[in-house]
Amino acid sequence: MSAFQNPSSGFEAIFSTLQNAEDAESTLNVLNILDELLSADTDHRIHYMISKGGSEALLSALIKNGSRSSPDYTILLPILYLVAKVGQKDCRIGKKAEEAGAVLLTLNLLKNNIQHAGRAEAYLNVIQVFAGSVSTSKHIGSNQGLDIVYNLIARYTIKNRQTIKASIIAFAALLSSKDNICSAVTKGYVSGLLLLYDEWHSKDTNHSATEILQALLHCFCKIARSALGRDNLVSHGGIRLLYHTTQTYLLNKCQESLIESSVQLMRSCLPKTRLPLTSDQSAYRFPLPGRQHDDLDMVATSDESNGDDDDDDDDKVEDDYQEAQSKDYEQLDLNSQESSSSSSSDDETGHCNRLPFDSSRPEKKTPEFLSQTEKGTSDQTKSAPCPLKVKDFYSHTGINTRSGGTKTGETREEANSSLTDDEQKNKNEGNGKCYNSPMTYLIDIHGHDIPYHEPSMYRAAALKTKSVPGFSTLAFPDFWGHVPPPGNEPMAPRKPNIQRQKVLEDIQRFLNTDIINQVVFDLEDECLQFPPAKPDSLRFFSSFECGNLRKAIRVRRYEYDLILNADANCSQHTQWFYFEVSNMVPDVPYRFNIINCEKSNSQFNYGMQPVLYSVRDALNGKPQWCRSGTEICYFRNHFCPVRGRLRTTFYTLTFTITFKYSEDVCYLAYHYPYTYSALRAHLRLLNRSVDPSKVFFREQVLCPTLAGNACPFVTITACHPSKSYTDIHQLRDRPCIVLSSRVHPGESNASWVMKGTLEFLCSHDPIAQALRETFVFKIIPMLNPDGVINGMNRCDLNRDDLNRQWCKPDPVLCPTIYHTKGFLSYLSSIRRTPLVFCDYHGHSRKKNVFLYGCSIKETLWQSGSTFDTAALKEDPGYRTIAKALDRIAPAFSFNSCNYLVEKSRSATARIVVWKELGVLRSYTMESTYNGFDQGIYKGLQTRTRELEEMGMKFCHSLLSLTVDTRALYGRSLINHMNPGHNVLDHKSHKQGFELDLKGCMANTCAEGGAEGQRTENKTARWCHSFTTVKSPAPSSDNTDVY
């Protein structure tokens, strides 16, 4: 045994002995040695043995001993055992066996030994490993192997279970070939296996056959990999059987493995169902300038009806009750009696409508919202408020309803039709009894004290907002306002196995025929856009700013499937949601399923809840968006697009809401809504709030959007204290900070952060004053107004993600980006490159708030570059703000920041502003939708308060730059600036950086060539392009906004 001193020659010696052994004893000895060798160690030794020809040697021994007329099983069984053991680790065992002629021999031996359980089991184990190769399993199948093995799968018995299990496992292995699946289907083996599964399940009362059941499930999983197999499983009642067996497993803890396999199997078998829509395309279409309708990614809906649509279920009976309701809708909301021009509050930005608005769509009704006369009887005074009824606060009916209006009220309404709300309010205060509009009535009765929010101001702003569908209704929360709830909002605990439970509920829907399937709301069906309340059904509505529910289907008594509208002009990007719901039964859990979400995962699986606003609570002094919902879960479903590929998957967000009141109107949203009209109203209030002798606040229009909405552009700085030369120069030379937000309309959190920033910068806080005296803030708080207004999630009306257009923004199709970039270029051209640029965003998959910045060094490190970055000079100032925020902002996570300049993000604001415009500190600030997993807010979901605080803290962090700048230039920024010294001109810095980089890149490229450096060189090549970038031509259009 000296050979064993050298393992290599040791194995070879063993194989040689095995091959040449003529007597049983010596063969057995060798096999024992091999077994011992392979048992002592793990995979490593088996793989080594395979590399030395172990498989071939064992196969050759199998053939030699198996071909004998009466094989000696004392030898053959150990050989079979070793072939199975080694074969499991040898991915080529099937091929090797075929080449050696061992496959058919083994199959033949199995056939001759089916009565001999022990031998059959050994052959089955070998066939299983041979079948690991698809071509070998096909070869076995075409030689009756499938039938031989299938016939060994016995009905329920307590005997020979190991052999039965081995046969099922071998059968499953054979199903790796699609031909074999096809054959199994044709021969009825699938239904046979289902019957066997049923029998084994029902007779196995003491749970001793779990392994056999598990092996059968494994067979079904293999079968379900092909469409034919899935169909066959479903048509033979596979889902029903699995569903019912799973229900019994759920009662028994030890059968956990069966539950998981069964649920996954049922999910994969559920037939793909097309979304019950007429088209995948958005219900909102907007003709783009210079493009024909045909060019749009839109398809006419008339020829697209599909059999899945459930519209027919809706009964359209027009009884008196419904008629009364529909009259409410006619009167609703936005009052046509008041011309939009009568609102004088928006004059400054009134010149926004330069682009022709789509004239093909119906003329937008101008809002009558809240201008109607409401009850004017003496019992509705402040001292004796009448009990609320739902019609009193219905956002789009009650508030505007004339029901209950007195003759006096109607007369007053006419008389007052030309008055502004404030005037009307003043007038009402005189008599103390009558309220000429529901708004003044509600405000007077219920009080209204929300900082920086006035309903009348909101309404005035909304009057000018242009939506694609021509919204004529305001959502109550936007109108009335919101204050964050006083208490913390802890993340919702996840119920164990909630996803399994919800999936099983969905599977039950597939099996049951008593599903209601009644369309109760449909944006594209006029009869169902303003659906009359049915006694037993929730009522939905979403035709208001940021609203985007497209269809609601009642599937069970208290369960609704909801489908979101795709971004206007396209068929994708569904994630954000905002809709109204009413006619609820209190204290009953309602399940909502948003069935066409697109993202593959969501923070809804990690403690996040949707937000809910109750009108009744608001009128009772709690105007709050609150986190709400239980049994929240986000998972892949079986729906697919109407026309698109069947493989496209959607995800379901499911949550359960138990409403508190019967007469209530509630709103549900993905996150705290923040509309464009809210921004306009907010800016106006801010303008009114500042002390003009101290704060320079100016709102201008950057440009009109495609739909003709003004894109606000805000300047905030300190007024110069005197007209002295020094003061005026100090003002002129203040460094510029440029901030933007909400390029992605679904990221309403970004707007709340921006709200915090704006309010802080306008405040009396001494830090705010210092910042105003130090910097000029140029802010574009909503880069995508049209997207926000129309309830879109990602894009603009031109179907593009605006944050991928920064390299070459189209002046017509991406006006806000074109003009923002033009403005930045202009600053650059007059040697006033901003000190900081930051674009606020929301992040759907992460917690906390963090920054993405730009660092060439970190990018090279991350790409695994071997290039010596020590030679690369890079100002470390790109980390200053993050470091400051780490100290002062509890919501901020320094560890989540990164500074990589990714090629995939090369057309984003952050990278283009850094690369082309030379802004060293160019950031994306990402805020969570969910909450925090660190710091003092750990475990809490974010409220608007934390988001606004983050906006404020971001301003605080800018103070750190003054320290930096002082250190760099050895002088105080405040009041001591040398007018001739432009400290903020990064051009000189940038050039130095580029020159250094150029040399470095040349070195890096020279080192290239090795396989492992491919990524590095790719990055390096891309970085190299920085050195050749030309500054964009300044846009003269924007000089007036500076």
Ligand SMILES: [Zn+2]
């Ligand atoms: Zn974003």
